Amino acid sequence: MSGTELGKTCRQQTDGVFCFTEFGMNTTYPRVGIGHDTHRLIPGDGIRLGGVRIPFERSLLGHSDADVLLHAVTDAILGAAALGDIGEMFPDDDPQNKDRSSVEMLRMAYARIREMGWRIRNLDCIVFAQKPKLSEYKTLMARTIAETLDIAPQQVNIKAKTGEGIGPVGEGLVIETQCVALIIPSRAITSNAVQTLVASRPIPAPTQRTPSLVNPPRVQQPAETPCAGVPSSSKCFHP
Secondary structure, eight states, X not given: OEEEETTEEEEEETTEEEEEEGGGGOXXXXXXXXXXXXXXXXXXXXXXXXXXXXXXXXXXXXXXXXXXXHXXXXXXXXXXXXXXXXXXXXXXXXGXXXXXXXXXXXHHHHHHHHHTTEEEEEEEEEEEOSSSOOGGGHHHHHHXXXXXXXXXXXXXXXXXXXXXXXXXXXTTSEEEEEEEEEEEESSOOOHHXXXXXXXXXXXXXXXOOOHHHHSOOOOOOOOOOOOTTOOTTSXXXXX
16 A cells, blocks of 8 residues: 655555655755765775775775775765665676766766756765875865756865874874765655655564563662661762
């Protein structure tokens, strides 16, 4: 059983009828997503960040081209639209994704976002790397990401942080990235789009609470002992 009424989408589940209001998909409300990725550094001849090739004595290890920044961006926009994550869309056990271009994956993910009626308002990203120094590449990375997504460079911000010599980042073992994406509606989002989203994200039946949680045992309070003339450090009741 499924249907829509007054902006509400309902469908049958094992534990009854689940109804999902279209408030969260309404054309007037923006949505936010966060992306994160980590890749190990191995001996090599350079890394790719934000679609930009950067000379370095090491490389990033990954199933695709290991562009850790674009992976975080992809994760962020998919999350903002409640479309899962990059690992669901591009699983690392799929031979088609071996050495795949992260630019291509980002474009494909954004195409799905646009199909749902969303567009990117802005991106704010952080690259955590002890080396190489990224200051001279941040503007180019922002411009490359903007061109990939067909948005203005001013809608993309890139920040670079070191690990201050501490932890996997500081020791030069990995490069980590985080990105926040704000998406806004580009057109009216239809009920069919909402139903498609709801069907793709099933709601599990609630687990049965144990009796101990429903009716927790009462804790026995200590008996009150008169304390007249007894030092306060003694084990007796002081009102």
